[in-house]
Amino acid sequence: MKFAIESITKNSGRLGQLRIREGGPELRTPLLMQTTKGGSIPWLSADVFESHVSQKPQVLQFTLSTMDQMAEALAQWNSGDRGVSDYVGFPGHLNVLLLRDPCETTPSGGNDRDIQPLFTRRGRESLTPERYMEMVASIKPDIYQGLCDADTNAESAKKRVQKSVDRTEKFMHYIYEQRGKVPSTLLAPIVGGYNTFARTQSIKHAREQPAGSYGGYILEGFHTNGLTATTVDTDKLLPIVEHCVKQLEEDKPRLLPGAFTPLTILELIAQGMDIFDTSYAYCAALNFKALTFCFVQAGEKQVPFLDVTDDANKENFSPLLKTCSCLTCQKHTRAYLHHLYKTNELLGPILLMVHNLHHYMAFFETIRETVAKDKMPELMELVRKQNGDAQVDYSIAANTKVITKATMGKGFAAAAM
Amino acid sequence: IPPLTYKVVAECSVTKARAGLMTLRHSEVNTPVFMPVGTQGTLKGILPDQLIELNCQILLGNTYHLGLRPGIETLKLAGGLHKFMGWPRAILTDSGGFQMVSLLQLAEIDEHGVNFRSPFDNSQCMLTPEHSIQIQNAIGADIMMQLDDVVKTTTTGPRVEEAMERTIRWVDRCIEAHARDDDQSLFPIVQGGLEVPLRQRCVSALMERQVRGFAVGGLSGGESKHDFWRMVDVCTGYLPRDKPRYLMGVGFAADLVVCVALGIDMFDCVFPTRTARFGCALVDSGQLNLKQPKYKMDMEPIDKDCDCSTCKRYTRSYLHHIATNESVSCSLLSIHNVAYQLRLMRIMREAIQKDEFPHFVREFMKRHFQSDPIPAWIREALAAVNIQLPADQEKKDELEEAPKAERKQEPTKSMTQPAATS
Ligand SMILES: [Zn+2]
Ligand SMILES: [Zn+2]
Numbered sequence: 003m004k005f006a007i008e009s010i011t012k013n014s015g016r017l018g019q020l021r022i023r024e025g026g027p028e029l030r031t032p033l034l035m036q037t038t039k040g041g042s043i044p045w046l047s048a049d050v051f052e053s054h055v056s057q058k059p060q061v062l063q064f065t066l067s068t069m070d071q072m073a074e075a076l077a078q079w080n081s082g083d084r085g086v087s088d089y090v091g092f093p094g095h096l097n098v099l100l101l102r103d104p105c106e107t108t109p110s111g112g113n114d115r116d117i118q119p120l121f122t123r124r125g126r127e128s129l130t131p132e133r134y135m136e137m138v139a140s141i142k143p144d145i146y147q148g149l150c151d152a153d154t155n156a157e158s159a160k161k162r163v164q165k166s167v168d169r170t171e172k173f174m175h176y177i178y179e180q181r182g183k184v185p186s187t188l189l190a191p192i193v194g195g196y197n198t199f200a201r202t203q204s205i206k207h208a209r210e211q212p213a214g215s216y217g218g219y220i221l222e223g224f225h226t227n228g229l230t231a232t233t234v235d236t237d238k239l240l241p242i243v244e245h246c247v248k249q250l251e252e253d254k255p256r257l258l259p260g261a262f263t264p265l266t267i268l269e270l271i272a273q274g275m276d277i278f279d280t281s282y283a284y285c286a287a288l289n290f291k292a293l294t295f296c297f298v299q300a301g302e303k304q305v306p307f308l309d310v311t312d313d314a315n316k317e318n319f320s321p322l323l324k325t326c327s328c329l330t331c332q333k334h335t336r337a338y339l340h341h342l343y344k345t346n347e348l349l350g351p352i353l354l355m356v357h358n359l360h361h362y363m364a365f366f367e368t369i370r371e372t373v374a375k376d377k378m379p380e381l382m383e384l385v386r387k388q389n390g391d392a393q394v395d396y397s398i399a400a401n402t403k404v405i406t407k408a409t410m411g412k413g414f415a416a417a418a419m
Numbered sequence: 420i421p422p423l424t425y426k427v428v429a430e431c432s433v434t435k436a437r438a439g440l441m442t443l444r445h446s447e448v449n450t451p452v453f454m455p456v457g458t459q460g461t462l463k464g465i466l467p468d469q470l471i472e473l474n475c476q477i478l479l480g481n482t483y484h485l486g487l488r489p490g491i492e493t494l495k496l497a498g499g500l501h502k503f504m505g506w507p508r509a510i511l512t513d514s515g516g517f518q519m520v521s522l523l524q525l526a527e528i529d530e531h532g533v534n535f536r537s538p539f540d541n542s543q544c545m546l547t548p549e550h551s552i553q554i555q556n557a558i559g560a561d562i563m564m565q566l567d568d569v570v571k572t573t574t575t576g577p578r579v580e581e582a583m584e585r586t587i588r589w590v591d592r593c594i595e596a597h598a599r600d601d602d603q604s605l606f607p608i609v610q611g612g613l614e615v616p617l618r619q620r621c622v623s624a625l626m627e628r629q630v631r632g633f634a635v636g637g638l639s640g641g642e643s644k645h646d647f648w649r650m651v652d653v654c655t656g657y658l659p660r661d662k663p664r665y666l667m668g669v670g671f672a673a674d675l676v677v678c679v680a681l682g683i684d685m686f687d688c689v690f691p692t693r694t695a696r697f698g699c700a701l702v703d704s705g706q707l708n709l710k711q712p713k714y715k716m717d718m719e720p721i722d723k724d725c726d727c728s729t730c731k732r733y734t735r736s737y738l739h740h741i742a743t744n745e746s747v748s749c750s751l752l753s754i755h756n757v758a759y760q761l762r763l764m765r766i767m768r769e770a771i772q773k774d775e776f777p778h779f780v781r782e783f784m785k786r787h788f789q790s791d792p793i794p795a796w797i798r799e800a801l802a803a804v805n806i807q808l809p810a811d812q813e814k815k816d817e818l819e820e821a822p823k824a825e826r827k828q829e830p831t832k833s834m835t836q837p838a839a840t841s
Contacts, residue, residue, distance in 0.1 A: 040741045049729075333467070338503055347463075
């Protein structure tokens with residue numbers, strides 16, 4: 003893996019070039035990885051993604067918690083000349099293996115000195131560093147993260163935070179020792195909650211390793227995934243991230259998984275973070291929200307979301323977002339999306355995910371241009387206020403609406419009276 | 420130009436099979452055709468563009484469900500179902516009566532129509548032939564069905580005759596109520612249970628009406644396969660040659676092949692998309708239940724000769740891991756299963772056009788049943804249209820309809836019944 007910084011500015015963060023595989027495509031940071039579940043982009047077949055979202059090379063963000071059961075099959079598959087991206091239907095695309103699924107809240111507990119819990123669909127599995135390295139060797143991702151205890155957030159007690167650092171250090175002793183046995187690039191995990199001392203200690207352990215031990219950093223322990231990332235308090239998050247960034251090696255990419263809001267993403271990029279994922283677009287689609295926030299200077303007042311569950315959409319035959327060129331907005335209406343929600347049809351989240359990914363990926367295109375022009379403060383201002391006066395709220399409320407018979411259309415029975 | 424024209428393109432010189440071209444307002448349809456079921460204005464996890472890529476020419480929508488959601492007012496405002504769901508090609512709708520009778524326990528039928536309790540406020544409502552047509556006119560499908568008097572296929576006695584006679588009376592009410600005859604074609608439904616004379620009488624009565632095609636109803640509801648094929652055979656024997664014939668609710672591969680041989684042109688069934696949800700993939704030998712452990716390390720596609728987007732990219736092994744776990748698996752298997760059904764129909768059309776259909780039927784049955792005995796009803800049905808199948812290696816006729824895991828499909832009763840949703 004090769005990473006080169008193109009430019010760094012005080013207000014806009016850094017622009018970089020990342021080549022994950024030799025001979026592979028050169029990617030630009032700030033980079034958006036495609037979050038996956040069981041190796042697939044949520045709801046979208048590879049065919050739909052390539053036909054209607056993007057044909058450019060992607061970095062697939064795999065998670066062990068949704069792919070652990072595939073390790074055995076992958077060991078056999080990888081003995082040929084095809085890799086794990088081919089196995090999940092995305093030949094030629096790149097991949098990063100994480101432990102936890104950023105789309106879902108990771109349950110707390112189950113940690114221990116020698117094992118790390120892995121929450122899968124089948125329940126909790128116990129991961130030892132030995133077992134973890136075996137699985138990484140079977141799955142053979144391009145990049146994988148170091149094993150760590152990241153079960154912390156802004157509320158964690160000092161003792162809990164210290165434990166996460168100590169356990170991570172212990173796991174990583176083994177992993178640094180064994181890393182030569184897998185060809186994949188390692189990301190050094192940085193944990194320590196919101197505690198500056200603990201973060202420093204965690205970074206120190208990584209930086210003590212001989213040169214070339216790892217290719218980048220993954221910062222965890224700020225939230226526990228799922229919607230918890232959308233509500234992190236940036237007043238607490240940004241100072242601790244700044245504290246970490248100062249101590250990280252500059253020439254290594256910094257990855258920060260989780261469904262941070264668009265505004266938080268911009269602030270994190272300004273701080274010098276490089277790699278994020280699409281879990282925010284997923285969480286919005288899961289809760290029937292279409293992303294509609296504005297990130298180009300257009301002068302129009304915008305709202306961050308369109309709530310598809312809202313009955314006001316029932317007979318609204320306009321697209322989710324007028325200015326959007328995605329398949330969903332070109333061919334389908336709010337009324338149809340609302341109908342698909344009401345009938346609990348699978349096409350609903352498919353169409354929403356097509357739009358949300360389209361929108362979010364375009365947002366990242368704009369971000370890269372903005373960083374290059376050093377115009378981040380202006381973009382932040384636009385995203386923060388959406389051309390209105392007050393700061394808009396980007397947090398995603400879990401959809402708790404229940405579809406009842408009373409909310410069904412009455413047209414049928416009315417005609418039959 | 421009438422909203423439906425049909426012409427026979429080729430006829431099998433041995434069986435009653437025929438290949439045709441049906442031209443509708445929204446699409447040309449090559450027959451014999453399988454119509455995937457998009458109950459609520461969408462086909463389980465498949466984009467309209469993907470269906471077009473599979474060369475699907477016509478979909479089925481359910482009037483009962485669409486009438487409830489989004490409701491006819493919304494459909495009218497949208498300009499009909501085609502626009503509402505973004506599907507530019509043809510649609511066929513049922514009358515809503517069958518689903519009402521099968522889904523609502525309190526539905527009762529009298530001369531006026533189907534009495535039912537509204538599923539949203541429990542009030543007493545009635546679906547009359549006129550109402551069914553009004554709703555179907557709002558939906559705007561290319562082909563619509565008359566409201567018929569539905570009885571269980573296993574019903575015997577005078578109720579069967581009453582239902583058949585009422586169905587004929589109701590078709591006149593439907594024709595009278597039909598307000599968009601320039602755009603939409605109304606099909607009457609042949610009823611008459613399992614009794615040959617009733618079926619004959621029904622066909623000849625319906626043929627006196629001005630209609631552009633016919634449906635055969637009241638089958639595939641749990642009757643014996645012996646009765647099933649004979650009723651199909653009787654109906655196609657009396658129906659006019661120059662109009663399309665639609666057999667409602669039939670969609671298992673072997674049934675499709677037999678009924679094409681008997682002269683049916685149109686089919687629908689929820690089975691291909693429903694079985695996909697349970698992790699099952701259709702192949703010539705029946706279906707693969709991909710959840711089975713034996714597929715865990717199987718690095719082949721579902722069917723290496725299938726050119727669907729799923730078989731091009733995914734192995735059985737990967738599908739094994741995500742089937743029923745990740746919702747994308749439902750889309751992936753639905754695509755393959757719909758592709759399978761559509762390909763089977765295309766191969767049959769081509770065989771009929773080359774006049775090689777009997778050869779195709781023999782080869783298909785060999786692949787489908789492999790070393791299992793071919794059920795007696797299939798032998799009889801095919802013999803009735805002059806196809807003799809080679810004798811089984813061992814005679815095991817008594818096993819005729821015993822369902823077998825994997826190879827054969829599940830017992831017909833639970834799956835041929837059109838159900839609430841696909
Ligand atoms: Zn869009
Ligand atoms: Zn296929």
